[in-house]
Amino acid sequence: MDKLILIEKEPHETVREYAYRVLYQNIMTLKLPPGTAMSEQELSGILQVSRTPVREAFIRLAQKGLLEVLPQRGTFVSKIHTEQLAEFRFFRVTLERAIVELACQEFLDPWRTKLEFCIFEQGKFVANGNAESFFKSDNTLHSLLYEGCGKPHIWQVVQDSNLDYARARVLNISDGYAAEQMELLYEQHKIIVQAVFDKNVKAAQDMMTKHINKVMVDVAVLKKEYPEYFG
Incomplete structure (x- = not known):
């Protein structure tokens, strides 16, 4: 996660929206390239938020096909298909x-x-x-x-x-x-x-x-x- 780029939280942005926006932009700009392992605990610490908004961001990103959950292995940034x-x-x-x-x-x-x-x-x-x-x-x-x-x-x-x-x-x-x-x-x-x-x-x-x-x-x-x- 050392390549993760933090961006400033917007004044009226909720913590949930902020966590999603940071992760989405980092994935789309390849700061978090395909195959990167994603950790709720680590990201909540980096973003200085609780694990709940990070978990919700994971769900939204998975729905968009940007994250993949592999049983027994973890969550990863999806590869390009x-x-x-x-x-x-x-x-x-x-x-x-x-x-x-x-x-x-x-x-x-x-x-x-x-x-x-x-x-x-x-x-x-x-x-x-x-x-x-x-x-x-x-x-x-x-x-x-x-x-x-x-x-x-x-x-x-x-x-x-x-x-x-x-x-x-x-x-x-x-x-x-x-x-x-x-x-x-x-x-x-x-x-x-x-x-x-x-x-x-x-x-x-x-x-x-x-x-x-x-x-x-x-x-x-x-x-x-x-x-x-x-x-």
């Missing part, structure tokens, strides 16, 4: 091709400005080698495409559908090739956004398909480098 990634890739490609088609037809001006700023920020993150901020901005860019088409709730469904996909992407821009990966994703983002602004449906869909499919190619490489993270 390749089969689920393949299914989610199909879901995401199908959905986001439809989203960029909608965006090419009509995209609200406030979100156009936000997209431009998002691309600007990503350029800075790439230049500074800031992988964590780039990943957050990557999610922001996709969410803006949904919001600009009037489909923000569908983006939330996407976010909640497969957390393994998100963890695989974090791993991909956090290893030794982070700079190369960020640069490539940044260039793809620029092409997608420009195609939307130009109302070029084919260019937007073609690049979005390539962009989403990239994760499966990357996973094949990552499984060789980090076999202990995948199940």
Whole structure:
């Protein structure tokens, strides 16, 4: 647990919500990588809370598929499941091709400005080698495409559908090739956004398909480098 990153408790946040948020964010950012043993007693001491909110956080995380309870062995951060990634890739490609088609037809001006700023920020993150901020901005860019088409709730469904996909992407821009990966994703983002602004449906869909499919190619490489993270 020495890699666990503590975050400040929000003013109106309950102890239960705080414990869950800390563990969730640490798992999703791979500070607690797949396979990490989780101890209620140890975490309650680190978070300075009783064991009850930690136990409740464990239950919620297990329901999301982020923790796995192995009889006689203990509780562990779940491994990344390749089969689920393949299914989610199909879901995401199908959905986001439809989203960029909608965006090419009509995209609200406030979100156009936000997209431009998002691309600007990503350029800075790439230049500074800031992988964590780039990943957050990557999610922001996709969410803006949904919001600009009037489909923000569908983006939330996407976010909640497969957390393994998100963890695989974090791993991909956090290893030794982070700079190369960020640069490539940044260039793809620029092409997608420009195609939307130009109302070029084919260019937007073609690049979005390539962009989403990239994760499966990357996973094949990552499984060789980090076999202990995948199940």
